[in-house]
Amino acid sequence: MENVLDVQGLHKFYGNLEALKGIDFQVGKGEIFALIGPNGAGKTTALRIVATLLTPSEGRVTFLNHDLKKHPDKFRENISYLPEEAGAYRNMKGTDYLRFMARFYRTSEEQEKEFLERAKSIAGLGERLREKVGTYSKGMVRKLLLARALMTRPALAILDEPTSGLDVINSLEVREIIKSFARQGISVLLSSHNMLEIEFLSDRVALIDRGRILDQGTSGALKDKYQAPNLELVFRSALQ
Amino acid sequence: MKKFRNLLAKEIRELITKQLVLSLAMTFLLFYFIGQLAKTEVRRAAAAQKIAALDLDGSEVSRKLLQSLRPLYQVEALKDMTQEAAVDAVRRSTTNFLLVIPAGFGESVARFEAKPVETFTFMRSFSLGATRNSAVFRAVLSRLNDYMSDEYLKQRLAGVSPQSLKNPIKSRDFVLIKNRMAEGSAADIVGFVFSQSVFIPVILMMIIIYSAQMVISAIAMEKQNKTLETLLTVPIRRTSIVTAKMLGAGLVGLLSAVIYMLGFRFYISGFAGNLRASSDVAPIIRKLGLAMDAKALIILGISLFFAILCALAMATILGVLAEDFRSAQSLVMPMVFLVLIPYFISFFADFRTMSLPVKILILAIPFSHPFLATQNIMLENYQAVFFGILYMMALFVVLVVVAARIFSTDKVLTMKLRWGKKKVLL
Numbered sequence: 001m002e003n004v005l006d007v008q009g010l011h012k013f014y015g016n017l018e019a020l021k022g023i024d025f026q027v028g029k030g031e032i033f034a035l036i037g038p039n040g041a042g043k044t045t046a047l048r049i050v051a052t053l054l055t056p057s058e059g060r061v062t063f064l065n066h067d068l069k070k071h072p073d074k075f076r077e078n079i080s081y082l083p084e085e086a087g088a089y090r091n092m093k094g095t096d097y098l099r100f101m102a103r104f105y106r107t108s109e110e111q112e113k114e115f116l117e118r119a120k121s122i123a124g125l126g127e128r129l130r131e132k133v134g135t136y137s138k139g140m141v142r143k144l145l146l147a148r149a150l151m152t153r154p155a156l157a158i159l160d161e162p163t164s165g166l167d168v169i170n171s172l173e174v175r176e177i178i179k180s181f182a183r184q185g186i187s188v189l190l191s192s193h194n195m196l197e198i199e200f201l202s203d204r205v206a207l208i209d210r211g212r213i214l215d216q217g218t219s220g221a222l223k224d225k226y227q228a229p230n231l232e233l234v235f236r237s238a239l240q
Numbered sequence: 241m242k243k244f245r246n247l248l249a250k251e252i253r254e255l256i257t258k259q260l261v262l263s264l265a266m267t268f269l270l271f272y273f274i275g276q277l278a279k280t281e282v283r284r285a286a287a288a289q290k291i292a293a294l295d296l297d298g299s300e301v302s303r304k305l306l307q308s309l310r311p312l313y314q315v316e317a318l319k320d321m322t323q324e325a326a327v328d329a330v331r332r333s334t335t336n337f338l339l340v341i342p343a344g345f346g347e348s349v350a351r352f353e354a355k356p357v358e359t360f361t362f363m364r365s366f367s368l369g370a371t372r373n374s375a376v377f378r379a380v381l382s383r384l385n386d387y388m389s390d391e392y393l394k395q396r397l398a399g400v401s402p403q404s405l406k407n408p409i410k411s412r413d414f415v416l417i418k419n420r421m422a423e424g425s426a427a428d429i430v431g432f433v434f435s436q437s438v439f440i441p442v443i444l445m446m447i448i449i450y451s452a453q454m455v456i457s458a459i460a461m462e463k464q465n466k467t468l469e470t471l472l473t474v475p476i477r478r479t480s481i482v483t484a485k486m487l488g489a490g491l492v493g494l495l496s497a498v499i500y501m502l503g504f505r506f507y508i509s510g511f512a513g514n515l516r517a518s519s520d521v522a523p524i525i526r527k528l529g530l531a532m533d534a535k536a537l538i539i540l541g542i543s544l545f546f547a548i549l550c551a552l553a554m555a556t557i558l559g560v561l562a563e564d565f566r567s568a569q570s571l572v573m574p575m576v577f578l579v580l581i582p583y584f585i586s587f588f589a590d591f592r593t594m595s596l597p598v599k600i601l602i603l604a605i606p607f608s609h610p611f612l613a614t615q616n617i618m619l620e621n622y623q624a625v626f627f628g629i630l631y632m633m634a635l636f637v638v639l640v641v642v643a644a645r646i647f648s649t650d651k652v653l654t655m656k657l658r659w660g661k662k663k664v665l666l
Contacts, residue, residue, distance in 0.1 A: 014654065051473045054650045076475040087466035091254060103246040104474040145470075 002029045004155055004187045005050065010059035012045050012211075019045045021211040022059065027156065032178065032188040034202035036195060036235065042211040043191035044084065044160055050189060051081035051158050064155060077105075080154035084161040084191075086145050094129035094136070094144055095120075098151065105152040119151035122177055138165045146174060150181055157181070159190040163197060175201055195231040205231065207238045214238040243476045244484060251488025254461070255454055260492075264499045271503030279509070289376050290314040291337040294326040299346025306341070308387040309380065327360060336362045336373055339380065349388070357384070417528045418620060424524035432521050433530060433618065443501050444544060444610055445583050450500075451493030451548055452555035452575040458485050459559030460568030469653070478647040482640070485559075486552040494548075529620065536617045539625055543610040546632035550606040551575065553639030560646050582608035586615075606632045 005027040012020040020042045027033040035043045048054045050061060052072040061068035063075050088097045095116070102115040120129060123143045133141065142165055149157055162178060163171040178201060182188050192198050198205055199219050206216035215222065215238050219231060226237040291313045295302050309315050316335065318326045323340055330338045338360040348355040359377040393402040413425050462468035471481065525531050532540070555575060562568040582605055585591065591602065591612060602608045609628030616624045646652055 048469075048653075051469075053469060053472055053653060073475060073477075076473055079473065081470065081473040083466065083469045085466050086470055089250070089254060089467055090465060091257060092250075100246060100250050101470075101474065104243055104476055148470075 003027065004029050004064055005189065006060075006062045007046070007050070008060045010046065010049065010061065011057045012042075012049065012054065013057045019211055020049075020057075023206075023208070023211070023213045025206050025213065025216060027187050027189050028203075029187055030182055030185045031204065032182050032190065032202045034198045034205045035189075035191040035208050036193075036198050036205055036231065037191075037208035038193075040210075041208045043208055046208070047081070047158050047160050047189065047191055050075075050156075051079060052076055053081075078155040079158060080149040080152060080156075081158045082145055082149040082160060082162060084164055088133045088141055088144055088148075090134035091132060093132055094123070094125060097133055097144065098123075098129075098148060101148045102151065115151045118153075119147040122150055123147035124173070139167060139170050142166055143170065143174070146177065150177070150186070153181075153184070153186060156187045156189060159188060161192055162190060163192070163194070171197070195235070199231050207235055209239060244480050247476065247480065247484040248488055251458060251484050252492060255458060255488060255492040260496070264496055268499055268503035271507040275506035275509060278507075288312065288314050289337065289373075290316060290335050291339055291376075291380065292316045292318055292326065292330045292333075292335045293339045293341070294318045294321065294323060295341045296323070296343045297341050297345040301346035301349050302341045304391075305384060305387065309383060312383065313380070323358075330360070331362060336364065337376055337380075338362075339377075354388070357381075415524070415528065417530070417618075420528050422524045422527040424521065428521050429524065429528070429530070432525055441583050441586050441611055441614075442504065443497065444547065444607070445579050446497040446500055446504075447494055447544075447548060448551045448579050448607055449572070449576055450496045451490050452551045452558075453572045454489030454493045454496075455485055455552055455555035456559040456562060456568045456571050457565060458489055459556065460562035460565050460571075463562065464564040472647075472652065479644045482556055482643050482647050486549075486556055489555070490548060490552050530618050532617070539617055539622070539629075540610070540613055543613040543625060543629055543632070546629055546636060547607050547610045549636045550632050550639060551579075553636055553643055556643040557639065557646060560643075560652055578605050579607050581605060582611040586611040603628075603631070606635050 003026045007023065007025050010020050010023045011018065023042070023046060025033065025035075035041075035046060037043055045054065049056050049068070050063070052068065052075050056068065064078060066074040068075060088094075089100075092100065098116055098119045099112070102112045102119070106112040106115060123129065123146070125140060125143060128136070128140065129144075133144065136144065142163075146159075146162060149159065157178075159178070163174050166174060175197065178188060178190075182203075188201075190201070202219065204216060204218050205222060207214040207222075215225070217225070222231070222234045222238075223229065226234045228234045228237055291309065293306050293309075293315050295306060295317065306315055306317070318329065321329065326338060326340065340358040340360070342355045342357065345355050345357070359380070361373060361377060363373070389406070390402040393400070393405055397405070412423060414421055414423050415426050415429055459468075462471065472478070522531075555572075558571045558575070559568065562571050582602060585602060585608070591599065594602070609625075609632055613625045613628060616622070
């Protein structure tokens with residue numbers, strides 16, 4: 001499988017605190033790759049670096065053969081990032097927010113319309129899109145943001161806890177949407193606390209703890225290796 | 241460019257909220273209403289006052305005395321009544337003043353032992369108009385004394401002008417500014433210059449504070465609503481994000497300040513009347529080169545423009561330190577102080593007479609320069625004005641580089657003004 005993202009020896013320091021201690025992973029085209037680990041493991045830091053929000057202290061990140069440090073603009077043109085605690089402009093209507101974001105990526109007005117149609121279909125908010133974001137529930141905002149992240153069909157979607165704040169039904173819907181986009185060739189890098197979600201969604205998984213990747217592989221291979229029935233127990237065994 | 245326009249439009253739309261429009265409209269209407277109210281009161285107080293007069297003497301002297309008041313006051317003569325009845329009649333009317341000339345007043349004047357006239361002021365309120373009422377009888381008595389003394393002098397020294405006797409020394413006043421000289425009163429010129437430039441510092445202060453508040457709030461709102469991270473990952477240069485925020489806030493700040501100032505102008509003109517130069521002072525002002533011509537206004541505009549740019553850049557850096565909208569409000573305070581210092585100095589102190597350290601401190605504040613520029617342009621100290629503009633340009637470049645650098649690094653997400661431990665999402 002052709003790799004779109006290649007992370008090599010990634011370190012990140014916040015002052016004296018070393019948040020990432022040299023991690024390596026790759027994401028292939030159309031692959032869903034997940035980082036799983038406890039709070040403070042370094043998942044969000046890794047995702048923020050790939051999303052060009054943070055600069056790596058050491059190591060190399062390449063995306064479609066572009067180096068992150070030299071060409072962050074090339075990353076931004078082809079990625080889409082959904083932060084864990086994201087919001088949308090409360091005074092904007094849902095459609096206005098999507099249009100505002102689409103205009104950063106479109107090359108023509110037709111393409112903008114195409115993005116908006118796709119976003120409306122992903123969000124599934126119907127007429128509520130004509131209302132201000134400030135009136136939306138947390139789940140509705142999350143679906144709007146997911147639609148924003150996927151409407152441009154980015155080469156790489158970086159999703160930090162994509163189902164955060166969603167109820168069971170909405171979570172299932174979102175997982176299906178992510179899967180269907182991956183089947184269309186979009187690569188996904190995601191993080192989650194929810195091991196069941198990861199098992200359902202991801203093609204490959206990296207177990208991360210205290211800034212280090214303990215192990216990585218497909219869910220099945222990891223379960224076989226650690227002789228565990230699920231990823232939660234795989235993680236516990238890997239820690240030991 | 242299209243991406244920048246998209247961002248700028250969003251910044252402006254986010255800043256012009258219903259709350260802002262309502263607050264500006266309310267402020268404007270409030271100022272307008274108070275100004276109109278004050279204007280009516282001032283006009284009423286300045287109009288010819290109605291004075292009731294009871295002449296118990298009925299002599300030629302008393303008649304002439306009352307006649308001398310007529311060009312300035314509406315004198316309403318009360319006839320065939322006692323003093324008590326006159327007081328009672330005026331109390332029941334809308335007139336506020338009663339002047340009583342006692343019986344035998346004419347004869348007493350002939351003996352140079354004039355009997356005192358009696359004045360009654362009816363205090364019906366303690367408003368601005370009532371304050372002016374308190375001074376009416378002082379002016380009336382001064383007028384009466386002037387008339388009487390002129391009459392005495394005419395009788396005793398026929399052929400001599402009473403005015404020449406009372407004020408034998410006359411003067412011709414000249415004012416010099418640099419190498420220009422004009423005949424006129426220094427007090428009139430100071431009054432005119434003050435009336436013309438009183439609004440400049442107020443406008444400047446309002447624009448700077450409004451714009452700074454807009455930028456800081458815009459960045460703080462992005463953080464509070466968790467939209468900044470998403471915005472920073474879209475394909476647009478970070479400098480464009482910074483510039484759009486500064487420009488959007490600058491435009492909305494300018495608009496707010498203009499609306500506020502229009503209201504403020506109504507408010508002030510209500511108390512002070514029209515501030516334009518009278519036809520007597522205008523030629524003197526022109527001769528002294530104090531009139532602000534197009535060149536002077538352009539230079540002042542450039543100075544003001546760079547002060548606003550410095551304010552926006554400083555506010556952008558401060559905005560990064562804000563965690564949310566509430567903390568953004570407290571971060572505006574340092575900017576307010578930096579504007580208030582030169583604002584008060586421009587009103588109450590003379591920059592030239594200050595000590596060197598204080599001068600350096602004031603010149604280091606970029607907002608001092610447009611405040612000082614008004615006077616410096618009038619006094620043709622162009623060197624000082626250009627130095628100020630150059631200083632502000634250099635400072636603006638430095639501040640923008642710092643702001644763009646902050647936005648291009650992790651600091652935009654990790655830099656916070658907090659006293660506790662730094663929070664980092666791992």
